[in-house]
Amino acid sequence: xxxxxxxxxxxxxxxxxxxxxxxxxxxxxxxxxxxxxxxxxxxxxxxxxxxxxxxxxxxxxxxxxxxxxxxxxxxxxxxxxxxxxxxxxxxxxxxxxxxxxxxxxxxxxxxxxxxxxxxxxxxxxxxxxxxxxxxxxxxxxxxxxxxxxxxxxxx
Numbered sequence: 819x820x821x822x823x824x825x826x827x828x829x830x831x832x833x834x835x836x837x838x839x840x841x842x843x844x845x846x847x848x849x850x851x852x853x854x855x856x857x858x859x860x861x862x863x864x865x866x867x868x869x870x871x872x873x874x875x876x877x878x879x880x881x882x883x884x885x886x887x888x889x890x891x892x893x894x895x896x897x898x899x900x901x902x903x904x905x906x907x908x909x910x911x912x913x914x915x916x917x918x919x920x921x922x923x924x925x926x927x928x929x930x931x932x933x934x935x936x937x938x939x940x941x942x943x944x945x946x947x948x949x950x951x952x953x954x955x956x957x958x959x960x961x962x963x964x965x966x967x968x969x970x971x972x973x
Contacts, residue, residue: 840949845921847950848941855904857911863903876944876951882968898967905930906939906957
């Protein structure tokens with residue numbers, strides 16, 4: 819009987835460990851993000867719980883996403899964000915997929931396609947700690963920063 823309990827415990831250890839693992843490569847972080855929050859908008863980043871957000875985003879960015887969602891609930895409308903954070907648009911991309919076109923330790927560029935027009939998103943990655951996290955996302959060829967948008971004061 820003790821052998822069965824020991825074997826059962828040993829089998830559970832990898833499951834518990836994998837739930838607490840972190841991303842050590844920037845491209846794997848982005849792949850994990852899009853696996854959890856597909857571009858078809860079936861799962862929205864803004865509605866995610868804090869623990870899930872903290873798996874992908876820096877504490878600062880996670881807190882600002884949560885703050886914006888609470889603001890939207892309070893005003894029963896929109897605050898700073900009126901688009902899907904993972905796509906930078908209100909609509910889903912043409913093929914409901916993304917392509918990683920460049921990946922370094924500090925940034926990942928992806929491409930989405932809308933009406934046969936490519937759109938780039940640039941994820942700035944914090945690679946200074948053990949786990950890589952998204953610090954910011956730039957939309958429209960680096961003209962719009964998610965961090966700056968979320969830091970705006972809502973009237």
